[in-house]
Amino acid sequence: MKLKEQYELVSLAGDSLLIPLGDEGVRFHGVVVLNDESAFILEKLKQEQSMDSLVQALLDEYEIDEATAETAIRDLLRQLDEYGITETKGC
């Protein structure tokens, strides 16, 4: 899975925002506000990632256990999917 190219991660005075670009801005009409961990995952999602690679990246960066990392990533990906922000290869 991967972040759609029509989104850009922006850091603004300590806040992390995901900004929709072009037509996506009209469709989405808003911005996504991210916590540090979500911003970290989305930064990774600029490149194609698997669930395993995301979990590993989170474990490498934060002092958390694998189950917590996996739950956090699943929750985030579910929300991103609901918003139509990510895309999966082959779709």
Next chain:
Amino acid sequence: MEEQRELNALTLLDAMKEKGVSPDERYRRLNRYLEANARRNGIPLHGSLELTSFCNLDCKMCYVHPEKGMRAEAPLSPETWIRLIDEAREMGLLRVSLTGGECLTYPGFDDVYLHLYERGMKIRILTNGLLLDEKRIAFFRRYRPTSFQITLYGGDEAEYEAVTGHRVFGKMMDHLAMLKEAELPVSLSITPNPFMRQDVRPLLEAAARTGFPWQINSFLMPPRAETGRSGGDLPSDRYIEILRTATALRGEELTPADPAAVPPPSAAAAEPVRGTSCGAGRSSFAILHNGIMCPCVGLPDIRTEPLTVGFREAWNTLHEAAVNLPAPGECRGCAYEAQCTLCPANHRSAAPGHCDRRICDRTLKMVSAGLMRLPDIKNPCE
């Protein structure tokens, strides 16, 4: 994962969700927070781009468009604007106002606009609306801006001609009807000026008939030297008369304040304070048609040159000047501070660090007339 407790965009959103604030209102408040945070941190969140000084109208009070016979400067190329936009975006630019002159006459408008659109900017277009024909409206339906702000100059052909030199009232009304039909986000503004008809009711009624929201501008920008024009703002009484007419047209009632409860404005010769009281130079900038950057179009004397030194250095210099700009000391603690305009452009004609007493006079009269309310002034009818 550790819960964040300090105020940031995320904690603000969480708090609003807990309180059951609607999504639209959350978005509005988030934007206000981003603006305030940008001001605190000196981030150029909003830019006003004056694409050209050229205009298809000849408004007699215009502060940008040169009078006939005055030399108009060649506009910047679209590539130059795009470079400036990208440099500004690197520093936080997310909202852009396109203005002029008439920005839709700029030959590279589509290139600049589509670049902004593709970069996800919130775009506001300030226009006289004359070029918003069927073809243009189709373009903006496809590539939708955040908003249009259209200035209406007259209530009939004769008034349009008196103010703008062109009999285009009918054409304007047609364009506004097409914009309404296209469901594009338009608001109308009316600029009080010495050339409009004494009776403003026909103009205000024309605005109301469009079905778009409309408002009356509170200040007439003094013309820049290169326009060849001179002229000042209207007297306070004229603004009050226009606002009274607007209030009546909206079906609202005015209750004048009890004269005994209207305090005099502060007369103390206070020490100047420092810094613009708005976003000018703190979170916003204007780039004029010749590439000069100012805190806003109303403060053209504070200038930097992003084309020479790059946007980043130009913004840093501008920001430093804005936070050190002498601001009216008298206004701090004045009974009207919360209601009165602290806009530094409005006070430009006063000595640096002092307020323009005509502004004090206008605010006092507005409060007396009931057009503004001070928090502790009682309505005599209550």
